[in-house]
Amino acid sequence: MNSATSFPVFIHDCGFHSALGCEPASIHQALQTGQSKGMLIDDGILNTHTSTVIGRVTEALPEIPQALSQHSTRNNQLALSALLQIKTSVEDAVLQYGSNRIAVIVGTSTSGIADGEVAYAQKIDQGVFPENYHYSKQELGDSANFVADLFNITGPCYTISTACSSSGRVFISAKRMLQAGIVDAVIVGGVDTICRLTLNGFNGLEALSNQLCQPFSAERSGINIGESAAFMLLSTKPSDIALLGAGDSSDAHHISAPHPEGNGAEQAMRAALDDACLTPDHIGYINAHGTATPLNDSMESKAIYRVFGDKVPVSSTKPLTGHTLGAASATEAAIAWHILRHQLPLPIQRCTNKAEDIEVALVENEQYLGSKAILSNSFAFGGNNISLIFGYTHG
Structure with a gap:
């Protein structure tokens, strides 16, 4: 990205629903206490009949309107729960700009696969699919199409x-x-929503933990999968909180393992700083990818240390939400927005035995954001790395 022509993109509203809950009070309480009601032991989802911990949304989800029944999946119900929180802001934007001047861009990796799993189970058992099932419901593009149809948006619309x-x-x-x-x-x-395909896939990679994940700990043993929906309304109209910068890289080190030295992660973080025209001193907190796998946490610590040293507080919020896969970046962007908007203390890393290979400064006691900006990391299979910087537009 070219910092010479860059400018902040302002955030006007945020809707969020995860294992933390969906109401600001429950979200803030979980972030401050380090206790999330949605992190639950599940002993029935894995084909190996072993237990794992998942980040489950426990609140009832809204029904998909009848006029949009072609989009009726649990994934879209969870999306709807977050989208209803920003409904007024979106409707105001439609009135101001016109529906053709608003875009919809959604990230997902599961879409409606969980509903497809149920439908195929019936097909195997009874010989026919459920009457209301259609394969389009589990296509990745359905996530963005649902949002556009919900708000009658006619501008660009696609899923990543x-x-x-x-x-x-x-x-x-x-x-x-x-x-x-x-x-x-x-x-x-x-x-993204919990589905058997994803859980059993990660279990096949021996990446799941059967207890609450422990990022940056000497005892870290794997990830917890979670589900979440987080949506924001962005524009160039000034607001107090903005996406100040973004950086990406694709190191393509391995199909599933990160580069052991974190080269791509470092490149993404430096690109985000450059895009925001900021220095490392401007970053007051880093929400790490922090999956609690041995390889990820080691490489991420190395990369963060090379860019920021041990002066910027770091923690991973995945013990509170689970790793929400395609929704992870948006989930952690929403957490950053809540910290900025409500001036919350930084999420504490409850790491009782910090690993020797972790050089960064973890958030171990109550502290608040000391600078204007938060950097959030997300690293994916194939070395597809993203770093986002959110912060105040003043100060």
Whole structure:
């Protein structure tokens, strides 16, 4: 990205629903106490009949309107729960700019696969699919199409699926679209829901933990999968909080393992700083990718240390939400927005035995953001790396 022509993209609203809950009070309480009601033991989802911890949305989800029944999946119900939180802001933007001047860009990796799993189970058992099932419901593009149909948006509309960086890349695409003057506002976000395909795939990679994940700990043993939806309304109209910069890289080191030295991660973070015209001193907190796998946490620590040293507080919020896959970037962007908007203390890393290979300064006691900006990392299979910087537009 070219910092010479860069400018902030302003955030006007945020809707969020994850294992943390969906109400600001429950989200803030979980972030401050380090206790998330949605992190639950599940002993029935894995084909190996072993247990794992998942980040489950426990609140009832809204029903898909009958007029949009072609989009009726649990994934879209979770998306709807977050989208209803920003409904007024989106409707105001439609009135101001026109529906054709608003874009929809969504990141996902599961879409409606969970509903497809149920439908195929019935097909195997009874010989026919459920009457209301159609394969289009589990297509990746359905996530963005649902958002556009919900708000009658007629501008550009598409889904990005780059594994666990999917909903980070939507911010980069939105920024470029706004910068080019193609649209005046963009609805961005990510949504993924728990499904057997994903859980058993990660279990096959021996990447799952059977207990609450422990990022940066000597005892870290793998990830917890979670589900989440987070959506924001972006435009160039000034607001107090903005996407200040974004950086990406694709190191293509390995199909699933990160580069052991974190070269691509470092490149993404430096690109984000350059895009924002900021120095490392401007960053007051880093929300790490922090999956609690041995390889990820080691390489990310090395990369962060090379850019920031041990002066910027770091933590991973995945013990509170689970790793929400294609929704991870948007999930952690929403957490950054809540910290900035409500001036919350930084999420504490409850790491009782910090590993020797972790050089960064973890958030271990109550502290608040000391600078104007938060950097959030998301790293995906194939070395698809995203770093986003959110912060105040003043100070």
